[in-house]
Every structure is written in structure tokens, then in C-alpha cells.
Amino acid sequence: MAKRHFGLLVTLLLLAAPVAAEASNRTETDHLIIEWADGTPQEAIDAAVAKGEKYYAAVEKMLGHAPPAAEAPKVTILLQGPGERPDGSRGYPHVDSSARVHLFQFGPTWHSYFSALAHEMVHVFRFRRQPYPDWFFEEGFAEFVSLRIDPSLAGFPWFDFPVTVVAGQWVTRGEDIPLATLRSKHRSVNQPCKAQAYALRSDFFDYLGRTCGDDTVLGMAAEEHIGDASQYKRHFGADLETLEMQWREDLQTRYRRLDDADGQARSYRESPIKYMHVCEKGREF
Numbered sequence: 001m002a003k004r005h006f007g008l009l010v011t012l013l014l015l016a017a018p019v020a021a022e023a024s025n026r027t028e029t030d031h032l033i034i035e036w037a038d039g040t041p042q043e044a045i046d047a048a049v050a051k052g053e054k055y056y057a058a059v060e061k062m063l064g065h066a067p068p069a070a071e072a073p074k075v076t077i078l079l080q081g082p083g084e085r086p087d088g089s090r091g092y093p094h095v096d097s098s099a100r101v102h103l104f105q106f107g108p109t110w111h112s113y114f115s116a117l118a119h120e121m122v123h124v125f126r127f128r129r130q131p132y133p134d135w136f137f138e139e140g141f142a143e144f145v146s147l148r149i150d151p152s153l154a155g156f157p158w159f160d161f162p163v164t165v166v167a168g169q170w171v172t173r174g175e176d177i178p179l180a181t182l183r184s185k186h187r188s189v190n191q192p193c194k195a196q197a198y199a200l201r202s203d204f205f206d207y208l209g210r211t212c213g214d215d216t217v218l219g220m221a222a223e224e225h226i227g228d229a230s231q232y233k234r235h236f237g238a239d240l241e242t243l244e245m246q247w248r249e250d251l252q253t254r255y256r257r258l259d260d261a262d263g264q265a266r267s268y269r270e271s272p273i274k275y276m277h278v279c280e281k282g283r284e285f
């Protein structure tokens, strides 16, 4: 009996050892688990707690539900260190298959960790193992919510420029991508054309919210399954093609009314967007 207890004790000690080692780079709050890479400044950890809780509350209020309890009883945020890795590869903010949010520091300061947190938080709340989600909608919806709960426009794809400048300059220069292509070829187009894809979707869903009401966008998001093109007609009163035409007209009008639109566009293209993947003009998909 005693021998068996000793064995159990050794097993427990062995199991406890790695957990204790990890505990120094981990903290828990009401809704979050935060883990960080060695060398992460305390301010960044404090900001992860403050911003994480703030965005959690805002997304929960806007969507009207908590994240799925099975995958994310608490939202895990991982501060992974510099986006530029020693081997030359780059890490990008994303949600992994266990619904954990991975964030990276891109700029010289830790503030750059959080430019995508609101967006990724939306993905966690909508984390479902659907075989065929409409990623065009999911990405556009994440941008739509993040524009509402964090209007600072810090970080990708805006880099402190108004959405109209960011999206409008792709359209004006003929470097945009049809929304139907972004939707039907999401997997092959989204990453290679990252700069255009995120900018165009964010302005389109922002436009839908402004013209049809944010509740209408939220109404489509609340459907059990997203992925059928007819849902756009049902919720927004026109098919995607017509909505796209109306949106382009609206965007171009807004862009023409800007003060020094072309000057702002030139400055935007000198922002960190110049390091992102841009699909060349006229490319076939």
C-alpha cells in the first residue's frame, strides 16, 4: 500500500514539475488565460489583461453570447514575441485549432502586439468546427466588429489611416479584387493578396452596417450556418453583386470628397502596408 502511495507521489511530482515551470509565464483573469514568451515586458502583459477583458466584454455585448464553452471556457492569449523570427520566417496573428489567440510584436514597441486582438477575439467567439464556413463573411465580420469596438485604426490594414483612404486607394488605382473572387477563392487569394483583401472587406462590411444597420449585419452573423450567397439577399435586400456595385460607388464618392485623397494614399502606401503581400494589378485568379 505504502509503496503504491510512494509511486503515486512520485508520479504527481513528475506531473507537477512542468506545470510549475510554465506557471511563471502565465496568468488568469475572469475570462482570459494569458501566456507570454520570456522577456515580454510587464506592461505588455498588463495591456493584454486590460485590452483582452475590454474586448471580451465588448464582443460579448455586440454578439449577445459567450465564446463556445467547449473550446474556450476562457480565452487564451499567447504573446509570442517578435513577428520576425530568428530563422527569417514571420508569425502572424491568428486563432489556432484549439481556439487560442496567437499575437506577435511587429513594431519596435509592445503596443504593436494588440492591433489584431479585437479581430481575433471575434474569431474565438465564433469558433465552431463547421466544415464549410464562409470565410469571406467571417473575416469581414471580424473587421466589422473590431472597427466598432476599437475605432483607433491602429495596425493592419489601416495603420492610422481612415478606412476610406485604405480601401479607396486600391479601387482608384485599379488594384482591387472583386468581392466575388475574395469570397469564392478565399484560400488562394486571402494571404497572397492580404493588403487588399482585409482593406476591401473591412470597408464593405462597414458600408453594410452604415446603410442597412449594424443589427442587420449582426442578424446574418447570428444564423446557424453562414455560407450560402442567398443569405446576402435575404438580409441586405440585394444579391452580393448588386451590393458590391452600390458599395463601390459609395466608396469612390467618399474617396473623391477627401482632402488631398491622393496625397493621403501615397502616405498610406509608405506605411507598414508596404511590407504586406499585395497582388499586382490585373492579376488573374
Ligand SMILES: [Zn+2]
Pocket: 119, 120, 123, 139, 142
Ligand atoms: Zn481573421
